[in-house]
Amino acid sequence: MERSSRDYALWTIAIALVVIFALIPVLWLISISLKPPEALTDQKFIPADISFDNYKSLFEGGIDDSPFIKPLINSIGIALITTAISIVLASFCAYAIARLEFPGKRVILAGALAIAMFPPISTVGPLFDMWRALGLYDTWLGLIIPYLTFSLPLAIYVLVAFFREIPWELEQAAQVDGATPFQAFTKVIVPLAAPGVFTAAILVFIFCWNDFLFAISLTSSDASRTVPAALAFFTGESSFTAPTGSIAAAAVVVTVPIIIFVLIFQRRIVAGLTAGAVKG
Amino acid sequence: MTVNAPANPAPPEAAPKGASSRTRSERKLAWMLCAPAVVAMLLVTAYPIVYAVILSLQDVDLRFPDEGGFVGLSNYTAVLTSDLWWTDFFNTVFIMVISVAIELVLGMAIALVMYRAIFGRGVVRTSVLIPYGIITVVAAFAWQFAFAPETGFVNNLPLIPDEKDWFGGRFSSFAVIIMAEVWKTTPFMALLLLAGLVTIDSQLYEAARVDGATAWQRFTRITLPLMKPAILVALLFRTLDAFRVFDTIFIMTRGALDTESVSILGYNQLISRLNLGLGSAVSVLIFLCVFLIAFIFVRGFGAKVEEGRPGG
Numbered sequence A: 001m002e003r004s005s006r007d008y009a010l011w012t013i014a015i016a017l018v019v020i021f022a023l024i025p026v027l028w029l030i031s032i033s034l035k036p037p038e039a040l041t042d043q044k045f046i047p048a049d050i051s052f053d054n055y056k057s058l059f060e061g062g063i064d065d066s067p068f069i070k071p072l073i074n075s076i077g078i079a080l081i082t083t084a085i086s087i088v089l090a091s092f093c094a095y096a097i098a099r100l101e102f103p104g105k106r107v108i109l110a111g112a113l114a115i116a117m118f119p120p121i122s123t124v125g126p127l128f129d130m131w132r133a134l135g136l137y138d139t140w141l142g143l144i145i146p147y148l149t150f151s152l153p154l155a156i157y158v159l160v161a162f163f164r165e166i167p168w169e170l171e172q173a174a175q176v177d178g179a180t181p182f183q184a185f186t187k188v189i190v191p192l193a194a195p196g197v198f199t200a201a202i203l204v205f206i207f208c209w210n211d212f213l214f215a216i217s218l219t220s221s222d223a224s225r226t227v228p229a230a231l232a233f234f235t236g237e238s239s240f241t242a243p244t245g246s247i248a249a250a251a252v253v254v255t256v257p258i259i260i261f262v263l264i265f266q267r268r269i270v271a272g273l274t275a276g277a278v279k280g
Numbered sequence B: 001m002t003v004n005a006p007a008n009p010a011p012p013e014a015a016p017k018g019a020s021s022r023t024r025s026e027r028k029l030a031w032m033l034c035a036p037a038v039v040a041m042l043l044v045t046a047y048p049i050v051y052a053v054i055l056s057l058q059d060v061d062l063r064f065p066d067e068g069g070f071v072g073l074s075n076y077t078a079v080l081t082s083d084l085w086w087t088d089f090f091n092t093v094f095i096m097v098i099s100v101a102i103e104l105v106l107g108m109a110i111a112l113v114m115y116r117a118i119f120g121r122g123v124v125r126t127s128v129l130i131p132y133g134i135i136t137v138v139a140a141f142a143w144q145f146a147f148a149p150e151t152g153f154v155n156n157l158p159l160i161p162d163e164k165d166w167f168g169g170r171f172s173s174f175a176v177i178i179m180a181e182v183w184k185t186t187p188f189m190a191l192l193l194l195a196g197l198v199t200i201d202s203q204l205y206e207a208a209r210v211d212g213a214t215a216w217q218r219f220t221r222i223t224l225p226l227m228k229p230a231i232l233v234a235l236l237f238r239t240l241d242a243f244r245v246f247d248t249i250f251i252m253t254r255g256a257l258d259t260e261s262v263s264i265l266g267y268n269q270l271i272s273r274l275n276l277g278l279g280s281a282v283s284v285l286i287f288l289c290v291f292l293i294a295f296i297f298v299r300g301f302g303a304k305v306e307e308g309r310p311g312g
Helices: A007-036 A053-059 A068-097 A105-117 A121-134 A139-165 A170-176 A180-208 A213-217 A227-232 A244-264 A266-273 B021-043 B046-056 B075-078 B081-116 B121-133 B136-147 B170-197 B202-210 B215-243 B247-252 B262-271 B276-300
Strands: none
Touching: A007 A053, A007 A244, A007 B136, A007 B170, A007 B262, A053 A170, A053 A244, A053 A266, A068 A105, A068 A139, A068 A180, A068 A227, A068 A244, A068 B021, A105 B021, A121 A139, A121 A213, A121 B046, A121 B262, A121 B276, A139 B021, A139 B276, A170 A180, A180 A244, A180 A266, A213 A227, A213 B021, A213 B081, A213 B262, A213 B276, A227 A244, A227 B136, A227 B247, A244 A266, A244 B121, A244 B136, A266 B121, A266 B170, B021 B046, B046 B081, B046 B276, B081 B121, B081 B170, B081 B215, B121 B170, B136 B170, B136 B247, B170 B215, B170 B247, B202 B215, B215 B276, B247 B262, B262 B276
């Protein structure tokens, strides 16, 4: 096929448009977060002066007085714990679905799919009521439980898709070669399954990290409020200053590490996001 | 099949009908492995939805804990005869239809760019993953700051009136909300469509080209029909997701100026007003809407959901 320079020009424009569109909000947040308060309303995309005051104010006052540190700890802790539990439960379930024959397999997959479609708002009222009665309102566990429920379908689907690709005969081959069943599993199967498990873990973590509805409905204080919910309730330094700068700085702090992480593991994430989308 | 089976310690399913002890133990193991996940999934869905139905039939208002009792369907009639529900329902469907339509077109374009690009494929894939990695609330703030008349750069752009107050009107608010939603979720659509695109046999395109088909004809006669299953699954998941729109509206307008979605209405009744009866009626109605949308896609359009996957 011949490639004209016109083709190159068109592709360059198309690619540039996609890249710019994807990057604008991130660059814009970085820009506002670096603007000193008096320059906030200059409407410029690129800040004229740079100040790190917004970032300093986020961490001012240490763990007790900072509006940001506790939510950040809550977000990281809750997302990590949920991810760990979700991946363990989903791995068991996905292993059974991928490798064993049993009645009810299709029901479990269909049920997981139904839960993925389930509107979370429909459970918010009952959970609010139940959690208050059970003492789970405004606790880490109170968020971990719903996150677990709604992340499991995602984890199960991704893991089933990966586990179906694993050449399980290798396990038996290793045993024939004299490995114990335990060795065969840890030395042969675990390394093969690890990439899929890791991918599922990234997706579950991002799911928990992103949630807002449960985070504002089932928490009321810094005891368990996560970053998205805290951002929505951010107030300015004084009641006369808008919290725009602090919100932008906090947004950058929680966004940039995740973006770097996503970009490092992009191949895995793409594979995970589209796992099972197409039956090969 | 073979008479002299190889030295395989555990022959695969050739079990007699009555389920041998091996298949029975396999079943038992499978159920034990699945049980924790199944229980965890039902814990916060099956029981709460039943509880929501019960609450929706009662007069439960936490501000007036002494009142209460069974009131039949009166919460539902109160919701369904209120203008607010129908306004919010319209808003939700409006945002859903427009944003999913734009996402489909844009997602298809990006998928084609990723699939056909002569160069820069990696750059495009890298950049589309950025919106995926960003918290929806953060993206909503970014776009809100960008469009806000005082702080934003958008009104400074050419062709856009300098004084435009985007959040001062209902439909201009919708425009910004839809744009933020589209930005956040198009990558997912594009990746799902790309996964469908790569399964198409490239020989079909070659043959069509030899027969003189134009690029547009190849797209409408080969790409679209063969991608129908992938498109339907992507549409189903995105439509259901868009119907639940909450985060972006909550951050941008909090539902002011008639921009509420049904999820915001539910939240306001349940959490802000603590009216669990009315709020649960709204919740159950949202659940029924989602069920109906899924039903229409699966039965009406023939979406093969089993081949789909939960959204991320």
